[in-house]
Amino acid sequence: MKYKSQAVAMPYFIAAIGLFVGQILFGLVLGLQYVVGDFLFPSIPFNIARMVHTNLLIVWLLFGFMGSAYYLVPEEAETELYSPKLALGLFWIFLAAGALTILGYLFVDYNTLASATGNDILATMGREFLEQPLLTKIGIVVVALAFLFNISMTMLKGRKTVINIVLLLGLWGLAVFFLFSFYNPTNLVMDKFYWWWVVHLWVEGVWELIMAALLAFVLIKVTGVDREVIEKWLYVIITLALVTGIIGTGHHYFWIGTPAYWQWWGSIFSALEPIPFFAMTVFAFNMVNRRRREHPNRAAVLWALGTGVMAFLGAGVWGFLHTLAPVNYYTHGSQITAAHGHMAFYGAYVMVVITIMSYAMPILRGRQANSNKAQVIEMWSFWIMTISMVFITLFLTGAGILQVWLQRVSEDPMPFMMVQDQIALFYWMRLWSGVGFAVGLVLYVVSFFIKGKEPEAVAA
Amino acid sequence: MTNDTAAKPPAPEREPNLLKEVMPGPQLAILAEALFLANLMIIPGLGFVLLVALWLKKRHSATPLERNHLEQTVVTSLWGGGILVGVSAGIFLLGGFDNPVSWVVGVLYFVCFHATLILLGVIGLNRAMLGKRWRFPILGPVLLDEPGR
Numbered sequence: 001m002k003y004k005s006q007a008v009a010m011p012y013f014i015a016a017i018g019l020f021v022g023q024i025l026f027g028l029v030l031g032l033q034y035v036v037g038d039f040l041f042p043s044i045p046f047n048i049a050r051m052v053h054t055n056l057l058i059v060w061l062l063f064g065f066m067g068s069a070y071y072l073v074p075e076e077a078e079t080e081l082y083s084p085k086l087a088l089g090l091f092w093i094f095l096a097a098g099a100l101t102i103l104g105y106l107f108v109d110y111n112t113l114a115s116a117t118g119n120d121i122l123a124t125m126g127r128e129f130l131e132q133p134l135l136t137k138i139g140i141v142v143v144a145l146a147f148l149f150n151i152s153m154t155m156l157k158g159r160k161t162v163i164n165i166v167l168l169l170g171l172w173g174l175a176v177f178f179l180f181s182f183y184n185p186t187n188l189v190m191d192k193f194y195w196w197w198v199v200h201l202w203v204e205g206v207w208e209l210i211m212a213a214l215l216a217f218v219l220i221k222v223t224g225v226d227r228e229v230i231e232k233w234l235y236v237i238i239t240l241a242l243v244t245g246i247i248g249t250g251h252h253y254f255w256i257g258t259p260a261y262w263q264w265w266g267s268i269f270s271a272l273e274p275i276p277f278f279a280m281t282v283f284a285f286n287m288v289n290r291r292r293r294e295h296p297n298r299a300a301v302l303w304a305l306g307t308g309v310m311a312f313l314g315a316g317v318w319g320f321l322h323t324l325a326p327v328n329y330y331t332h333g334s335q336i337t338a339a340h341g342h343m344a345f346y347g348a349y350v351m352v353v354i355t356i357m358s359y360a361m362p363i364l365r366g367r368q369a370n371s372n373k374a375q376v377i378e379m380w381s382f383w384i385m386t387i388s389m390v391f392i393t394l395f396l397t398g399a400g401i402l403q404v405w406l407q408r409v410s411e412d413p414m415p416f417m418m419v420q421d422q423i424a425l426f427y428w429m430r431l432w433s434g435v436g437f438a439v440g441l442v443l444y445v446v447s448f449f450i451k452g453k454e455p456e457a458v459a460a
Numbered sequence: 461m462t463n464d465t466a467a468k469p470p471a472p473e474r475e476p477n478l479l480k481e482v483m484p485g486p487q488l489a490i491l492a493e494a495l496f497l498a499n500l501m502i503i504p505g506l507g508f509v510l511l512v513a514l515w516l517k518k519r520h521s522a523t524p525l526e527r528n529h530l531e532q533t534v535v536t537s538l539w540g541g542g543i544l545v546g547v548s549a550g551i552f553l554l555g556g557f558d559n560p561v562s563w564v565v566g567v568l569y570f571v572c573f574h575a576t577l578i579l580l581g582v583i584g585l586n587r588a589m590l591g592k593r594w595r596f597p598i599l600g601p602v603l604l605d606e607p608g609r
Contacts, residue, residue, distance in 0.1 A: 278501070281579070285586045309579060317575045321567075397571070398564050405560040 001363050003074040005081035010364045011091050012067025013357045019060035024438050026053040031431035051131050059098045064353030071360045072217050073151045077158025086150050090143050097139040130181045144175040162231040167213035173206030189257035196252045208241040211352045218359045222301050224292035233283045240276035248273045251323045263325035270323040274316030284308030296455040297369035299378040303355035310347025336400030343393040371452025378447040384440030391433035399426035485591035489529035493585040496533035528593045536596040540577045
């Protein structure tokens with residue numbers, strides 16, 4: 001690695017992978033609970049397992065983003081990190097807070113956890129994805145601000161590149177929009193309205209900037225294409241992402257009590273939301289096709305290309321599938337949403353974090369790329385996880401279409417739980433696809449422990 | 461007396477043509493692939509009409525590379541569109557609109573086939589941008605120097 005302080009990224013990446021494994025284990029528990037309702041009840045009820053599954057996802061992606069920033073920002077700024085000690089201190093604070101929160105979910109009754117952590121003073125808990133206790137939320141803000149101070153100071157004392165600026169813009173946006181998690185109006189419509197300012201403006205707004213910056217960084221490194229060319233793509237992508245994504249928030253405002261004009265705004269702008277993801281796919285293929293050298297880390301190149309394709313499919317195509325108001329009238333909150341959520345998170349954010357880990361981890365361990373054998377295992381894990389996720393998405397989509405029909409379209413609509421019985425076959429197939437995904441993840445972890453001779457770069 | 465020529469600041473270097481730098485391939489080929497994708501994503505139907513009009517107007521004057529992309533996109537649009545709409549219609553006509561199985565199979569088929577065409581279009585667009593030939597797998601016409609033609 002070019003700068004010694006980039007090494008602080010390593011513990012962040014290791015923690016991210018560890019928490020990713022935890023997330024998938026709870027995903028399997030949930031998958032089983034869908035078909036065997038009392039599995040692990042009452043030790044781990046469905047609502048708790050779901051909360052742990054989604055919260056672990058968010059926390060490990062945040063670890064991934066922070067690790068990526070600690071690796072990327074010094075190299076782009078051409079200077080050492082402002083304070084490596086602060087970065088390491090924050091790592092342990094964030095890990096401890098995250099672990100305590102998850103243990104709290106698992107071992108303390110949620111009501112007791114709420115009253116013990118100050119929810120009576122400022123009520124912020126009990127909302128999907130934002131279930132964290134008040135103390136944890138405050139901890140996240142403190143850690144995020146200290147982290148942003150550290151990387152902003154690093155950039156200010158060094159070179160200001162487009163990639164660094166876009167990444168910081170995304171990370172500052174992430175912190176700013178999280179502040180809306182402290183705003184919890186008693187009016188349920190208003191609550192949901194601002195709740196989406198965290199959830200939507202993260203994943204379909206500022207996180208896209210982070211994703212584009214990380215992808216651009218890795219593509220510069222592995223293809224050798226001119227920075228100027230990649231930066232121009234980056235400008236186009238982030239413009240498209242913000243123009244479509246910000247007003248596209250409206251697609252969450254259908255049928256929840258907001259004014260009807262949101263059906264037009266939400267439909268039109270969110271119908272355009274696949275475009276930045278489409279641009280990212282073209283971008284990734286274009287850069288790899290015009291590469292000037294064959295980078296020895298073929299696995300990182302594969303993850304980068306996969307990110308482009310899967311983000312477009314998951315976020316773009318599966319998002320468009322149910323984003324128009326007349327369609328969403330039937331599909332709102334069905335398993336089609338779950339299908340979109342799974343593939344979009346995997347394609348856009350899981351894969352981009354793995355892309356940069358795949359690129360940076362060998363360098364952090366003192367080599368340009370892992371051995372061929374390790375890379376082959378890693379590429380197997382890519383294909384197994386990706387194909388499994390495609391099947392998870394297809395089965396959930398099938399379940400969702402049938403659910404919509406039986407519950408909302410049919411002349412004799414069935415109640416929710418009766419419909420769940422009818423779509424159990426899809427849930428079983430989704431569960432087995434999830435097992436496949438877990439196998440892929442195990443292979444991914446195994447690939448870190450395989451030794452061998454480092455491959456060499458060749459000119460393309 | 462001052463030397464005017466020496467006093468003049470050096471002429472600024474010409475700005476590079478950014479579009480050409482990012483897309484060195486022929487514009488006609490890029491336009492054909494872009495219309496193929498636009499037909500699938502933003503302007504269904506209209507994109508195809510524009511693509512066919514472009515093919516009719518340029519097919520004799522185009523270079524071999526441009527003709528390659530024009531031919532591939534027109535033929536694949538015809539076959540792809542026919543299969544996409546035809547099979548979807550077949551699923552609903554055979555299964556019935558009031559049958560949930562038709563909707564599960566029909567929607568999944570349409571989304572998967574449509575997305576596949578888009579991803580193949582992305583590869584085609586990249587090939588055009590880089591000034592390289594391209595053949596859509598299965599649906600695209602066989603290239604001149606390929607075995608069997």
